[in-house]
Amino acid sequence: MAEVEYRKVTKRYPNGVVALKDFDLTIADGEFVILVGPSGCGKSTALRILAGLDKPTSGEVCIGGAAVTKQGPGERDIAMVFQNYALYPHMSVYKNLAYGLRQRKTPKDEIKKRVFEIGEILGITELLDRKPAQLSGGQRQRVAMGRALVREPQAFLLDEPLSNLDAKLRGQVRAELKRLHHRLGITSVYVTHDQVEAMTLADRICVMNQGELQQVGTPQDVYEHPANVFVAGFIGSPAMNLVPATVADGQVLLGGYPVGPAPHGYADVVVGIRPESLRIEPDGRPGIPVTVDFHEPLGSHALVHAFVGDASVGVVADHPAAVVVQADADISPHPGQRLTLTAEPKHIYLFDATTGAALSTDQRARVAASLTKPAQ
């Protein structure tokens, strides 16, 4: 049983900074959970507390049902892959892999067997005699993973393991990680600031910001039902358009065009629409009025950057909101051109302008459900 639980974990530093606040999370056995968020959001702190490298100010951490908060990193039966790999430079790859097993007094033949097994799986058997300095970045990364996996830990922790690799290698290793997880099924906690990694690898994503958990859910969930503006703007590339809108006559207006009914009691809302959900209406048809700024052709599609509001009618605000539209490749509007945009109601998100929380009842219900237990 290698379930991982964070119970109300808080980390406050003597200078007042709160790195982690009341962090609650349950990770099921064999689940691959990714903590994602911008720098300073507390994700690495959470990981290090799980590893035992940092102590929480309050709260408990449990692995396999047992509270491990008081235990040191060596007693928790976890393994970690560091961002810079942290391979022991003075030892051969074999010795690096064997180190953890030797500390646990594993017999020599058992060590040899396991090292070669992992070597096979990761494709590093020919490297066993070499020292880390003689390996390429990708090879070192694999050795780092091997060192962690060879111990068959209860939980597998990864701290931005791909960020030191070049783009092409990153894609390859991402795929390998996914295959590895299917094969070995170890409970994994992974930290990254790259939401693409998070979306592609995770069983569940935890979006964090400024020490607080913003939302937990499957990648699809988090993408389709963001709990607040932060999650909405963080997940998805290019980022969701988040535009302040006005409320009049019970309708939410964007550039004067009604995009949906206004929720009761809110005067200021933020409208969120993903670039890929916006359609450019053919000439004349009603829609959100925008003025084109420039466009970026990308081959398979184009990104059109525009300002909400129609300059000629004089409804341009002091700071016109920018939107990005994902359009067909053959569209090439010129700067200054006026267009109208529409989107399906289910792709239009509403957020409270003050708190940032999601407003449509459908969104809120889903969010509430996902926060209580792991989605299975």
Add this chain to the structure above:
Amino acid sequence: MASAAAPTDAPPRRRARIFRRLSRSENAVGWAFVTPATVLIGIFGLLPILWSLLLSFQKSDLLTPETPWVGLQNYRQIPGDATFRLSIENTIVYTALFVPGTMIVGLVIAVALNRKVRGIAVYRTAAYVTMAVSTINEAIIFLWLFDPSFGVVNSALHAVGLPQQQWLSDPNEALYVIVMMTIWGWTGFAVVIYLAALQGVPQELQEAAAIDGAKRFTIFRTITFPLLSPASLFLVVWLSINALQLFDEVYLTTRGGPLHSTTVIVYYLFDQAFQQFNAGYAAALAYVLFVVIIVITFIQFRIGNRFVHYSR
């Protein structure tokens, strides 16, 4: 290397002439820059090295200008010189105690200093301070601390019930007092070296080892200490070279006594040259010492490189 300002569109012959003029001016400038330092080092460094060799084949008392040639006589005298043999013994004993002693003390203190505690800068400064103390200051302090009648060390022994010692007046103990004195003096240096090396060991490696299940001391033994090996090798070599050349502390405390128990090689050399007026013999001794230092250093590097792990 052609200057960036050289015109490239000039005809070939003219280009060659310009390049030659530029490189010639490099020569002149180069030599002009180097000459003052070279002359000084030449007169006071190279010349003496060669002259010393010459001197070792002569008989000289540093006063009279006549220095008759005696061939290898000075060198042949060396093996039969009992005092010189004694000085070698003393030097070896001293080195064997001083080098590991300083390294261990330096390492222990550096490990203690390698943490981010508030006020750590003060502790570090305190550790470094012995570097600023000159040998005479050191000698005076330790002459006092180890004074047989009134020194603190004897009174501390008395307080614990152990017998008083004669320390620097005791032929069996004097050398060890000098060992302690010099370890104290060199601790600051060793701490600086080890602290710098410790700070070069990434914290992540120790964290990874902790996660792998290693306990504190195991982490130090298997991860940290091996990664300090370049610093350790440097200290072994540097401290040995200095130990083999020990002089100041001996002159300032015991003048080689009592009963030659603290006569080390360089002290004997000094004595021969400037007090016994056997400059030629002293020069021969000096060259022997020189060769010994080179050989020992070479051996240390050879052996050392097999154990030293240079990360990256």
Add this chain to the structure above:
Amino acid sequence: MTTSTSPALDSVAAEQPPVVEDNGKRRRFRPHWPSPWHLVLIPITFILLVPFFMMVATSLETLPETRTFPPVLIPHHPQWSNYSHALNAAPFVRFMLNSAVVAIVVVVANLVLCSVAGYAFARLRFFGRGLLFGVLMATLMVPFQVTMIPEFLIVKWLGTNVWAQLGIDHLGALIVPNMATAFGIFFLRQFFLTIPVELEEAARIDGTSRLGVLFKIVLPLSLPALSTLAALTFLDSWNSFLWPLIVINTESHMTLPLGLTTFEGAHNTQFQLLMAGNVFSLLPMLLVFFAAQRYFVRSVAATGLKG
């Protein structure tokens, strides 16, 4: 492009570009206070500094107090007069002046001559450069004991045949042989090599002479290395004992270590005077050390790391 109507939106916009690593924050925090490590550090520091404490304590005692057993650790009435007695017994101020003159001239000379030579070895191409550099570096391998006897003879000759100030028993004999060292050349050359060549090339294209490049571009960028070399050379010169011992005989020409030695010889049973003299002579170097600590530490670490 943020609007004031949506604070939530503003915070999102501010977060967008992830820049610094999460880990950077962890290293900046200040640890808890007080830490249990103080229990280890204080005793160690105390043991290291006990000799100093004893020295200062003794320097303030009366002669009878020093002759008690067990020794008096805290004097009953601090005898500040010990210091004036010591100063009268031997010309300490004179000693310090001599040491200072020698040290300062040696440091300045080294900085100038070794910069110029070091720069030439680093950047200029001239005939015989490699060979000359090798020969100069070889002199570093030879211990002082080999060269000291002939150096004595050379200095003696210079004193009688060139200029008396350079000869035996004069400060010139302490200064001139040390005005340039192979170590200084090596150290500065290594540093100059790390300065990007492009800076110098740009200046030369603008017409600056080699000397100008050295003084206007390279040296200003080399202040850390120069300070470090200055600190090291100063320490070396100030504490130097064997060579002054060989060369200087007259008390009024002695440097501090030598003067202190003579003082010790004359008063070796009057520990309180001895310690007073010792404290007094330690002070200048300690002050310099505290002021320039950074450079001393760096200079030692540099020799260690390059080795």
